Amino acid sequence: MAKKSFPLSRVYGLLEPGPVVLITTGYRGRTDIMAQSWHTMLEFEPPLVGCVISNRNYSFGLLKAGRECVINIPTAKLAKQVVACGNTTGARVDKFVAFGLTSAPARHVCAPLIAECYANLECRVVDTRGVAKYGFFVLEVVQAWVDSAVKNPQTLHHLGKGQFMVAGRRIRLPSRMK
Amino acid sequence: MAKKSFPLSRVYGLLEPGPVVLITTGYRGRTDIMAQSWHTMLEFEPPLVGCVISNRNYSFGLLKAGRECVINIPTAKLAKQVVACGNTTGARVDKFVAFGLTSAPARHVCAPLIAECYANLECRVVDTRGVAKYGFFVLEVVQAWVDSAVKNPQTLHHLGKGQFMVAGRRIRLPSRMK
Numbered sequence: 207m208a209k210k211s212f213p214l215s216r217v218y219g220l221l222e223p224g225p226v227v228l229i230t231t232g233y234r235g236r237t238d239i240m241a242q243s244w245h246t247m248l249e250f251e252p253p254l255v256g257c258v259i260s261n262r263n264y265s266f267g268l269l270k271a272g273r274e275c276v277i278n279i280p281t282a283k284l285a286k287q288v289v290a291c292g293n294t295t296g297a298r299v300d301k302f303v304a305f306g307l308t309s310a311p312a313r314h315v316c317a318p319l320i321a322e323c324y325a326n327l328e329c330r331v332v333d334t335r336g337v338a339k340y341g342f343f344v345l346e347v348v349q350a351w352v353d354s355a356v357k358n359p360q361t362l363h364h365l366g367k368g369q370f371m372v373a374g375r376r377i378r379l380p381s382r383m384k
Numbered sequence: 385m386a387k388k389s390f391p392l393s394r395v396y397g398l399l400e401p402g403p404v405v406l407i408t409t410g411y412r413g414r415t416d417i418m419a420q421s422w423h424t425m426l427e428f429e430p431p432l433v434g435c436v437i438s439n440r441n442y443s444f445g446l447l448k449a450g451r452e453c454v455i456n457i458p459t460a461k462l463a464k465q466v467v468a469c470g471n472t473t474g475a476r477v478d479k480f481v482a483f484g485l486t487s488a489p490a491r492h493v494c495a496p497l498i499a500e501c502y503a504n505l506e507c508r509v510v511d512t513r514g515v516a517k518y519g520f521f522v523l524e525v526v527q528a529w530v531d532s533a534v535k536n537p538q539t540l541h542h543l544g545k546g547q548f549m550v551a552g553r554r555i556r557l558p559s560r561m562k
Contacts, residue, residue: 223402256424366561371539381470383471384544
């Protein structure tokens, strides 16, 4: 994989703009991929991410049991696969095989990376107190990988009912915000 | 205001793409505006939104005391004001006056709407259990307003250190996802 380790202190810049992500889980030989937009940064460093994964999703059981996952960030090139992942359940389909995605081993967690995604964040579950009520898992990013050849990633942003907005032009303003 | 009441069942489509928002608070004659990207949907209907507001922000005290706020969604036209709000503190500056933003009364909450934002979500705090550890407030959207003249809102998406991505082209794919 042509990806480089990415500083954990800069992970927030990958997730703050709100991209659709593909969350991979793996536990005892079973894996799943889930399309997801309900996530937020909770802390800069170590990076903490809050993710909603409903108990209606096959991934829920794998994440609860394995307590590890990978947040994979796709670009618009993968739009069809993202929708396909969202329209199927891992209970019946091996999504890697069905949608031609390449599983790659993570360094620190059991869940697989999706090689085609430009960034991959290896995560461990650190707080499950919001799970019963909201399906809200707090994840700590323990390793980040980014394909440094991708300069302005054309991330996908879900608008509902099959509509997506693709990342557009970039602007820079004088800011003291992190 | 030329805004129409917007169905609560469709609010997720406004926040899922991850726009920068301006959160307004108001309590006992004091108001604040805070630029914010750390938010996620938690439930479709009634819409629940999780928002991180650190106790380092002036808004924190107003939200904790008043338990109401408005999530205002700006477009790229307001980029300078967004950055200005992020670079200042409401403890010393009345941001409405300083940055030429228009305060408008909300229907159900004490916090003011920002008239210049294309969408405004009136919210009540419904769960503070994540506040001590993460500054994570769970908000219920009780009223939504959208300027129906704005067709493809050029929302801002924060990349860190003054860089923003502006909403780009839209694509539609056959999806069964909500």
